[in-house]
Amino acid sequence: MGQEQVTKPLEEAAKAGKIGHAYLFAGSRGLGKTSVARIFARAIGCSENDLYEIDAASNTVTIHLRHPDSEFLDQLAVPFGAILPADTPDHDMGTQPIPGTGSYMVKSYDPSGGIVMVRNPHFHQWSAQAQPKGYPNEIDYKFGLSAESQVTAVENNQYDWMFEDVPADRLNEIATKYTTQVHINQLNWFYYAPMNVNIAPFNNKDARLAVEYAVNRESMVKLFGGNALAKPDCQILPPEMPGYQAYCPYTEHPGPTWSAPNWTLARAYMKKSGMIGQHVTVITQVQSPFRQIGIYLQDVLNRLGFVADVKPLSSNIEFNYIQNTNNKVQISVTDWAQDYPAA
Template structure:
């Protein structure tokens, strides 16, 4: 998934996550039994801006997912425990993990009995089917995960007619059968993220951010004020059938979420007016926080990749030499200084914690003279380039740095800043022909397909809702390799080696200019239990349900 300017992370390196979980309400059992931390209270959270969407079918940023995962569980879910265990998929609305056919193309689930939405209405098998169809009907950027691989998915995405033949839903028995066009090793993970969340079948196929629909999660939305904030409160109709699942976790009574830029949010936490921030602090405040607030401030690495995308369908980035020149021209250490020292320099598509990662020599070491020569060789001197970014700190200064670099090697570049909440949908519109700009990715689940298939597969290039901003649709050879790997049922050493080889091919073709992997921050007010309730999570980074007061 995408982060904001500083990313708000994803999978956390195992060695950094040795903290005990908080668990849920005092009366809860199962996963929360014996957990430390105080129950109750309202946690005040600051986010850097309005999340892209408060709609599980549309949101694809951490800012959105941290809230949405608490309200919209799916058939399966992730554990709510700190550390690597939180990447494990377990039953959610379904009674058990699915029965999977020998060919890996049919998944059979059965819903738990007595499920209901937060408005008290029953949750049925056909609600699940309608929820997945809604993703495709709205051209969601999540459609290209495993959902178009469901039988009939590609046709329904294009025509919006006929529904999904590949999902059979029986409300009488609660049985759900999902049939895939081809095996997909990451499909169960994709059902566990918010795109797999279930909403009522009569939910309109349009953005519901202003009035989020009912869900079956531990919390529900209340008082949504677009661009100002929102609240989440305990679900008054929470299903008893979910009491022994991670979905039941939730120490706080609720959350009061407001929006503030990094500098303001940092001050509010330092003075205990806000309890937590979902992004990194202002770069110029990091040294102060490490020194003055070390008892409630901590940095840790994430499985993330930060890069500049280059659209290979438009000039001048349709030329390999220009893309190579950009890679030689960017200086990861300079960018790290701009961003306050929160980067680890990188050159691979996959970050170190993801299966398939292989450390390899940088094909494009920093060399401005070589970059200038490549621009000359490509006949691209003076080519006009628009560099896209959003106004958040440090994205904007990073984009400004990038623009200066492009000018220094002979291009004629200018910066274009668009609002954060519409940035990714804007650059994901193929017709916009966005040339180059800032992008990042934080792991949704521990599988190389989540980076390479989602972000660089030429077959994933569509009209709107793209995650592949390289727009390398003509690279059929690369697509064939990625598709074959995505269909592998297991990540064996041989399969991981092939993923690493594809990663190297992507580097050779210079579709991205990768510059780093992100460190993320936990910074709490004095009200929160920093020792026991950091709430770090492999997928959502910060699991609000694990937060707790002292």
């Protein structure tokens, strides 16, 4: 790591207004923060927490936290925690990726066909837990297969693994006939339908409550694949998550768990909202189970008195689409998965 890679980020941060000014001190290797830097910091009222050590000779960056953070190492393990050279572009590099340190590298790539990855001859396994060397010598990843085709290919031993969720109509088949090829990994993951509180009709609390009480969460579990793969819930924290307390108010019998829809309350809230006849579009993804859940929500909304339709989008664009306020999304079907074990 050279001087350019140290000074450039400081210059860019100053230009962006993130820091007013910065000073660069040099010292002998192994001294850490130099005495001059510490004295100068105190003189100008700068906290020593804002001093960073960069040992160019040993390629070491030391980050001093302003306060204890039990999640810091977990945060460094997710993609946005990577430490990169200062001149790394902040845009998609396409088919010319920056040099990496992983165990595999790209041998060939066809946007419409697939990608072939082989072992990186320069890779050295420094930690089997953090960056394992991997098992196969070559990974052949095919594009363009539907989820149905992926299931069939794995069943026939044409492929070893599939990326997409297994369609609900194939679950019984693989659970009874292909048990040795099925591996279940329990995740803290939940599917939900966020309602936009800034635009009609869900800027009305009663309209939102009408939907909460009308939705049959057990029906959506069945669309996902049944109780072996999912269970109904009424809150943002998934079960087994730290801080989770079982409680569901939006049901026939409020208590620790969801019991059944409460259509009496749902219709009462809907009438009170004054939103009967309001048009609603449900944004969802084209693949299973998103599309099926979207169609189910359309039926519930229509039964409540809305005029609902479904707009399925490719999974490549759906998440960014629903995050863009210019698209005025009223309600959507999306999911959230835990990055690391923390509340």
